[in-house]
Amino acid sequence: MPLDKPYKDIPGTTIFDAEESRKGYWLNQFCMSLMQPENRERFKANERAYLDEWAMTEEQKLAVLARDLNRCIANGGNIYFLAKIGATDGKSFQQMAGSMTGMSEEDYRAMMISGGRPIEGNRYQHEWDAKKQKENN
Template sequence: MALDKPYKDVPGTTIFDAEQSRKGYHLNQFCMSLMKADNRARFKADERAYLDEWAMTEDQKLAVLARDLNRCIALGGNIYFLAKIGATDGKSFQQMAGSMTGLSEEQYRDMMIKGGRSAEGNRYIGEDGDAQAHHQPQGGKKD
């Protein structure tokens, strides 16, 4: 029986739940392997050959090769594991986050300093301006 997942209604958000964990197990294990210097060196020497040692899907391998972190997340990657790829490439977490939003590192930093993205339009896919109305707890009253 599938679990109810009301969080699937949040636009642009992938929640790392048990389903995502299962989907990304080998991708995340690959990422963790990059904690060892020898593995980082082998990966950088021939990325495709190193990826082929892992039981990842072809889509996961291609997403890693393209450094498409958003796609990696959709395919089960956990951002904390994926950060190992960025570190292997000499990128900061801020640089990685910027690449995931389509912003430069500086643009991303400035946006975050100013308080981040607006929540307007980013609460629920079905939202029509009153997020409270759409996700009222059972028995809760609507203002």
């Protein structure tokens, strides 16, 4: 129904558009509540109880409890909102971003120091699909 989404062919990337925003509304609003120190304390004291105060889906709550940011994003989370969970845990943006790549923290940091993830081979979904197929053969 919505307009074309040409960005769907970019690999390993979710564009936070109005559709994602609608899906992730309560997940992201929960995250924003962690900007208040009292709420961070309450969340840390009993994560599940705090999550149950929000109209989130069970899948969203489990993704938060597992600190699985890719799963949070698949359920409508946006990284700037999700960063409040990382902040509550004392994590840096680099640790959070790295955690979504399947790399270890050290490997991710080393990749960044040596110039970051190259653009070659990372522009189109078909490039990732081809790579995967090669690895499987």
